[in-house]
Amino acid sequence: MNFFDRLADRIATVDSVVSVGLDPDPARIPDHLADRDLPRWAFNRRIIDATHEHAAAFKPNAAFYEDPDGWTALRETVAYAHGKDVPVLLDAKRADIGNTARQYAELLDDDGMGVDAITVNPYLGRDSLEPFLSRADKGVIVLCRTSNPGGADLQDLELESGEPLYERVAAMADLWNGNDNVGLVVGATAPEELEEVREIVPDIPFLVPGVGAQGGDAEAAVEYGLADGVGLVNSSRGIIFAGEDQGENFDDAAGQAAKRLKKRLNRYR
């Protein structure tokens, strides 16, 4: 079964398209977890326990784990999420020349991180993504129109054909989708672009970040982010730090925040 089939099953099981972003910023982890061996893992475990029943997927961002303890925390996190039957999408935005990309793609292996899907950067072109695309069982989520304010700087540049670069990326991703394992990242902070990309690729699921802390458009995220009901709308800080001021009970608020987002998104499904 490929990633999007597994994701479709999970969405149906929990009636949710929420992706819970696991970005355990060490500066924001509750004090009482700070003296644990692996504070990020201790934090994530509590967040997973509190939110998994509302989570279509967990999305750890690699930036929060890129040190020796971090990799261990990430491996524990992935295994624990899988134990709850939740797919894990690693937001790593990887790509490089083929020889190097092959090493990056080992993150997908069980003796790497064993994640179900990964975000990749299309800037280096098709061959840089081939080691990911060829993994028919794994999701490959290509950056298309990102949610940050500077996302327009390059991605909106107009090509000779008159189309903006992000539209060309969407069209190319469609060509790269021979294994039905390609998705696109399109931010909720760019609702018009979301609509335009959806017109270009009616069948490709999106990962839509930017609701919550970035203030993106939740309705557009659902309306255009889902392809045949499949896609993910991510919130990270808005869920995992919802209980930041509640000390040891921080996870209750995270669970409530995930449930609230699920309900809000479900109004538009």
Ligand SMILES: O=c1ccn([C@@H]2O[C@H](COP(=O)(O)O)[C@@H](O)[C@H]2O)c(=O)[nH]1
């Ligand atoms: O265009 C993009 C691509 C990735 N992200 C990532 O998603 C989460 C969003 O976190 P919030 O706390 O909900 O803002 C984070 O990991 C980003 O690096 C994105 O925001 N936009």
